[in-house]
Amino acid sequence: MATFGPDCLRSQKILITGGLGGIGEVIVERLLGHSARVLVSDILPEAEASKLMHQKGWSQDRCCYCQADVRKSLDAQRLVETALTSFGGLDVALCHAGIVCSKPILSVQEDEWAAILDVNLKGAFLVAQAAAGAMIRDGRRGNIIFTSSWVQDVPWPEITPYSVSKSGMKMLMRGMARELASYNIRVNAVAPGIVAVGMAKRQWDTEPGYRRRAERAIPLGYMQPPESVADACVFLCSDASSYMTGATLLVDGGCSLYPMD
């Protein structure tokens, strides 16, 4: 019988991209708190990342770091190889790194469009593909999780390239779920709402128009605690979700229930 207890991730070897960002660091804390072994990845240089991880008190026994730029296939492959050599296997790849660019669609420049799609969609694909290849070679069952967003299905003003990248991610997730099920690899996504750390909080703090819209857009009435995203990731990493594949776990405080703009 599947369980979802405090030690439910004890046997899990997990890699996460964007692991030092606002939401990422809370996810890492939660994964470690449930006894997983975690390979944290981000674009930050090794020395800077090690200092941050040391300050957070993340145990070096259960946690290590690999610098990788998700836009580069060689980095994605090196990241997966690092998980295999560090932990002797890889159970879960959490494709979490992402960026946003906030501007009206008529002002979006070609390089801005390309950057968003490169990190959010191509980067997620490269890491997921490298992870799935390793899982299949190892003959293990596998688990791939994407961090999408409620805006994968809802057009929210001034972040259209970002929404496009997350919509693309939804189909990437569903396509991979369908193709990889026969290898015993499940593929799902978590879709957060307007989270009180990271990119949404930066927009909340610096863009009055965004804040006015966001204040009216959350039916539950307050910004999303990052722990709620982390709990959804713990669930998707655990055997409690073992019959889920091809699904988006929407954890958005109701943002996607109705358009509020």
Ligand SMILES: NC(=O)c1ccc[n+]([C@@H]2O[C@H](COP(=O)([O-])OP(=O)(O)OC[C@H]3O[C@@H](n4cnc5c(N)ncnc54)[C@H](O)[C@@H]3O)[C@@H](O)[C@H]2O)c1
């Ligand atoms: N904050 C929100 O409200 C919210 C809502 C829904 C979904 N999300 C998603 O959650 C994820 C994390 O967002 P966040 O709000 O914590 O933002 P954040 O900016 O705090 O974290 C993003 C992380 O991704 C890393 N990153 C950026 N480019 C990279 C690259 N090329 N290679 C590797 N790492 C790279 C950054 O260094 C950073 O640590 C993103 O995928 C985002 O789209 C966020």
